[in-house]
Amino acid sequence: MLQIGDKTFASRLLLGTGKYPSFQVQKEAVNVSEAEILTFAVRRMNIFDAKEPNLLEELDLKKYTLLPNTAGAKTAEEAVRIARLAKASELCDMIKVEIIGCDKTLLPDPFETMKASKLLLEEGFTVLTYTSDDVVLARQLEEAGVHAVMPGASPIGSGQGVVNPLNLQFIIEQSNVPVIVDAGIGAASDASYAMELGADGILLNTAVSGAGDPVKMAKAMKLAVESGRLSYEAGRIPKKTYATKSSPDTAMIE
Numbered sequence: 001m002l003q004i005g006d007k008t009f010a011s012r013l014l015l016g017t018g019k020y021p022s023f024q025v026q027k028e029a030v031n032v033s034e035a036e037i038l039t040f041a042v043r044r045m046n047i048f049d050a051k052e053p054n055l056l057e058e059l060d061l062k063k064y065t066l067l068p069n070t071a072g073a074k075t076a077e078e079a080v081r082i083a084r085l086a087k088a089s090e091l092c093d094m095i096k097v098e099i100i101g102c103d104k105t106l107l108p109d110p111f112e113t114m115k116a117s118k119l120l121l122e123e124g125f126t127v128l129t130y131t132s133d134d135v136v137l138a139r140q141l142e143e144a145g146v147h148a149v150m151p152g153a154s155p156i157g158s159g160q161g162v163v164n165p166l167n168l169q170f171i172i173e174q175s176n177v178p179v180i181v182d183a184g185i186g187a188a189s190d191a192s193y194a195m196e197l198g199a200d201g202i203l204l205n206t207a208v209s210g211a212g213d214p215v216k217m218a219k220a221m222k223l224a225v226e227s228g229r230l231s232y233e234a235g236r237i238p239k240k241t242y243a244t245k246s247s248p249d250t251a252m253i254e
């Protein structure tokens with residue numbers, strides 16, 4: 001089970017809700033993924049046009065935990081304002097802190113991210129923080145009290161998969177809070193690999209919403225996260241330079 005703050009989840013796949021080709025496909029993909037945590041950008045919520053379909057209105061909120069994020073914020077103050085708005089809507093008291101510091105790479109601003117995380121912790125939020133794969137920053141965020149750290153596998157929407165497995169491994173080894181690998185996953189093998197490294201969960205969006213068949217990819221991601229976790233728990237064999245026979249040399253038929 002994945003535990004974040006005081007909540008536990010059977011699924012270790014967290015799904016983003018942006019950029020699907022249609023509302024129907026979005027609904028089906030969410031369903032097939034069996035994700036229990038759905039993230040959405042508070043600033044992009046459809047609260048203005050009652051005629052437009054709105055996933056949040058259709059969801060069985062007993063089945064899903066909503067994880068609002070502060071996408072669009074460039075400063076801690078903006079992120080805090082967005083988080084308060086999400087809390088006021090009574091959808092959830094969890095918040096994903098996401099403060100972009102560079103428009104080209106969409107990498108997070110470490111200083112504003114730390115500041116916002118601390119302010120929101122003081123206000124009683126359950127804070128999950130999107131961060132780069134910086135090992136020291138991840139440790140300092142945990143020391144500040146965040147409930148989960150969310151290092152990127154690679155830039156948001158790039159689909160490059162895990163570009164720095166060593167840093168992810170260091171973060172995973174040092175962390176006492178869940179490590180959710182967030183952003184950059186491109187294929188099921190990327191998700192499985194990150195889970196095999198020991199990540200506690202994966203948050204992804206584009207790999208599913210932008211896939212040729214998003215519903216099929218949602219299923220693939222569900223299975224990949226599960227198989228990666230099983231493989232991690234089972235314990236992989238050590239890598240060796242040279243071959244080792246896989247059947248014994250003894251008791252051979254002459």
Ligand SMILES: CC(=O)[C@@H](O)[C@H](O)COP(=O)(O)O
Pocket residue numbers: 016071098130155156157158159182183184185203204205206207
């Ligand atoms: C940090 C961030 O915004 C990510 O959560 C994003 O929503 C998902 O990234 P991908 O679209 O690359 O999966």
